Amino acid sequence: MELQGSVTLPAPAQQVWQALNDPEVLRLCIPGCEEVRQISPEEMHARVTLKLGPVRASFVGKVRLTDVRPLQGCTLNFEGSGGSAGFAKGSSVIVLTAVPEGTRLDYSAQASVAGKLGQIGGRLMDASARQMADHFFNAFKAHITGGASTTPPVVAGGGTAARSAATPGSLAVESSRLLWFTAGVASTAIGVWIGAHWL
Amino acid sequence: MKAPAFSYARPSRLADVLALLERHGDDARLLAGGQTLMATLNMRLSEPALLIDMQSVTELKGLQVSGKMLRIGAMVTHSEIEASILVAQHAPLLTLAAPHIAHRAIRNLGTFGGSIAYGDPAAEWPACLLALDGVVVARSLAGERRIAACDFFTGLYATALAANEVIVACEIPLAPADQRVAFDELARRHGDYAVVGLAASAQWTQGKLDQVRLAWLGTGHMPLRSIATEQVLQGQRLSDPLLALAVLTLRNELQTEADLTHSAAAKQHLAGVMLRRCLKALAAPAAATV
Amino acid sequence: MNEPQDTDDLSTAAQTVSVTVNGMRTQHNVLPRTHLIDFLREDLGLKGSHLGCEHGVCGACTVRLDGQIVRGCLVLAVQTDGRQVETIEGLSDSGSIRDLQQAFIRHNALQCGFCTSGMLMAATELLQTKPQARREEVREWMSGNYCRCTGYQAIVDAICEVLAARESARHAGAAA
Numbered sequence: 001m002e003l004q005g006s007v008t009l010p011a012p013a014q015q016v017w018q019a020l021n022d023p024e025v026l027r028l029c030i031p032g033c034e035e036v037r038q039i040s041p042e043e044m045h046a047r048v049t050l051k052l053g054p055v056r057a058s059f060v061g062k063v064r065l066t067d068v069r070p071l072q073g074c075t076l077n078f079e080g081s082g083g084s085a086g087f088a089k090g091s092s093v094i095v096l097t098a099v100p101e102g103t104r105l106d107y108s109a110q111a112s113v114a115g116k117l118g119q120i121g122g123r124l125m126d127a128s129a130r131q132m133a134d135h136f137f138n139a140f141k142a143h144i145t146g147g148a149s150t151t152p153p154v155v156a157g158g159g160t161a162a163r164s165a166a167t168p169g170s171l172a173v174e175s176s177r178l179l180w181f182t183a184g185v186a187s188t189a190i191g192v193w194i195g196a197h198w199l
Numbered sequence: 200m201k202a203p204a205f206s207y208a209r210p211s212r213l214a215d216v217l218a219l220l221e222r223h224g225d226d227a228r229l230l231a232g233g234q235t236l237m238a239t240l241n242m243r244l245s246e247p248a249l250l251i252d253m254q255s256v257t258e259l260k261g262l263q264v265s266g267k268m269l270r271i272g273a274m275v276t277h278s279e280i281e282a283s284i285l286v287a288q289h290a291p292l293l294t295l296a297a298p299h300i301a302h303r304a305i306r307n308l309g310t311f312g313g314s315i316a317y318g319d320p321a322a323e324w325p326a327c328l329l330a331l332d333g334v335v336v337a338r339s340l341a342g343e344r345r346i347a348a349c350d351f352f353t354g355l356y357a358t359a360l361a362a363n364e365v366i367v368a369c370e371i372p373l374a375p376a377d378q379r380v381a382f383d384e385l386a387r388r389h390g391d392y393a394v395v396g397l398a399a400s401a402q403w404t405q406g407k408l409d410q411v412r413l414a415w416l417g418t419g420h421m422p423l424r425s426i427a428t429e430q431v432l433q434g435q436r437l438s439d440p441l442l443a444l445a446v447l448t449l450r451n452e453l454q455t456e457a458d459l460t461h462s463a464a465a466k467q468h469l470a471g472v473m474l475r476r477c478l479k480a481l482a483a484p485a486a487a488t489v
Numbered sequence: 490m491n492e493p494q495d496t497d498d499l500s501t502a503a504q505t506v507s508v509t510v511n512g513m514r515t516q517h518n519v520l521p522r523t524h525l526i527d528f529l530r531e532d533l534g535l536k537g538s539h540l541g542c543e544h545g546v547c548g549a550c551t552v553r554l555d556g557q558i559v560r561g562c563l564v565l566a567v568q569t570d571g572r573q574v575e576t577i578e579g580l581s582d583s584g585s586i587r588d589l590q591q592a593f594i595r596h597n598a599l600q601c602g603f604c605t606s607g608m609l610m611a612a613t614e615l616l617q618t619k620p621q622a623r624r625e626e627v628r629e630w631m632s633g634n635y636c637r638c639t640g641y642q643a644i645v646d647a648i649c650e651v652l653a654a655r656e657s658a659r660h661a662g663a664a665a
């Protein structure tokens with residue numbers, strides 16, 4: 001699956017950069033995040049509980065940073081394991097650009113899901129990834145502006161109709177596909193957010 | 200596979216359900232029909248400590264006319280709605296939609312309240328509730344509140360329901376004499392989740408459409424109405440040019456999302472097909488078809 | 490009634506289930522997590538119903554609860570306390586679907602037999618609730634049960650034949 005988006009934050013790049021480097025900020029902004037730990041300058045671990053519809057799954061994610069260009073961007077490589085639910089991994093490219101309104105953050109992520117999650121097609125994978133990204137950016141923007149933000153972030157989710165790149169399972173059994181794939185999205189999207197904000 | 204271990208309670212009073220929910224929060228799961236929850240547990244995509252079975256709470260059953268509304272208890276099953284004469288009389292859109300829900304064995308246990316609480320974008324009842332301007336009645340230990348359908352569904356599997364609330368019933372305005380309804384759904388196999396579906400209702404006044412409601416399922420991340428398309432049809436007589444305009448308006452308005460089997464463009468096209476079929480059905484004499 | 494303590498609430502220990510199965514009342518201690526289908530097969534030895542997907546899609550586990558078909562994998566045994574369950578063994582022994590079973594054999598509507606009990610359960614409810622179903626309705630109704638062997642046509646043929654035969658018998662009975 002592919003997920004692309006962009007958000008404009010009303011703050012200078014330096015402030016955005018600092019906030020994104022703060023594990024506590026990430027813990028507060030990632031929905032369902034219980035823990036974020038910095039292991040080394042290039043690596044973070046996080047534990048997130050996904051609640052989506054009937055699904056309640058705990059994911060453990062690890063993000064490794066490469067190609068760091070301070071205040072400009074980087075690439076993140078992430079892995080997320082949902083225990084018996086399955087496994088997801090991928091990478092995300094983050095770019096920060098100064099704009100009159102503050103800083104624009106563009107992200108472009110690719111991910112694959114394996115195990116149970118990978119068996120069933122993603123009816124709602126893109127939609128749930130986008131929703132989670134929206135939640136994160138709303139919270140992050142609110143944090144940056146120091147209060148409740150009334151305008152939603154401009155997330156270019158709609159136009160970039162991300163198509164599921166996951167292998168469609170030959171069974172595609174109805175009652176399970178959305179469950180598994182929303183869980184798959186979660187572990188993927190977690191990597192994206194962690195990545196998007198770990199610069 | 201097998202569900203993980205959990206505890207099980209079957210209270211007979213709603214107050215006890217709410218008390219358990221309050222005490223255990225998200226460690227507990229409400230068990231209504233179980234047709235979604237049990238599949239989730241079997242997949243180990245949720246491992247709650249406690250299931251709160253609501254099958255014995257009589258307050259949640261019941262299908263009756265209450266004032267100007269048809270009140271459907273949260274634990275009323277899809278099959279009960281399918282067979283109900285009251286529903287056929289006062290909310291025939293539900294009667295049309297019911298046979299499309301999964302398969303008989305699922306319908307015998309699955310509940311109206313459960314379907315509304317999840318708000319699955321490809322489910323039939325949320326779209327029907329939207330099309331009929333229904334109301335969700337929710338109860339918590341703090342009391343009861345009523346939430347209009349148009350305010351209830353807020354995002355992907357996201358609803359206005361608070362974590363400590365239970366849906367007790369849904370209410371639907373009794374169908375006025377000149378109301379017409381239509382429902383159609385495309386699925387690869389009968390009973391599959393909708394690829395695209397439409398729940399439509401309108402007043403039919405002297406050959407003109409009034410109060411048009413077009414509620415879509417399977418197109419995006421939540422059930423929603425295509426307001427601009429409804430407005431294009433408002434007060435008009437159905438004609439081929441109007442149909443064409445409506446389909447064009449819909450194409451611009453409806454943001455479809457791809458899924459496993461269909462691209463966003465395919466869904467766009469199919470939504471137009473559904474719109475044509477349902478509008479023609481509305482125009483057909485003696486109300487509902489399909 | 491005392492407020493139950495947290496530890497009581499969350500005990501995953503077995504609970505007593507008193508359920509009527511195929512007309513006989515029986516009492517067992519069952520873990521809450523146990524599916525009805527596993528309870529029937531393992532605790533009661535009623536192996537006529539089968540386990541397929543375990544998430545409600547294939548229909549191999551179809552049994553009857555309070556007179557209605559349900560997925561045995563989506564119902565917990567503890568939920569059936571005080572209720573009535575009927576399996577293919579009971580249905581078959583009752584003789585009430587003999588015509589359906591014979592039609593299945595005549596039309597070769599079973600090969601390995603794995604889906605058959607579920608098919609018969611589902612078909613029985615169709616015969617009861619839609620005695621005038623047309624072929625298309627039969628196909629829609631039965632689409633909740635998967636078969637890997639027969640290609641379904643023979644199953645639909647058998648059910649249609651029984652629908653017609655029973656309808657004729659009703660008319661003959663009315664005319665007599």
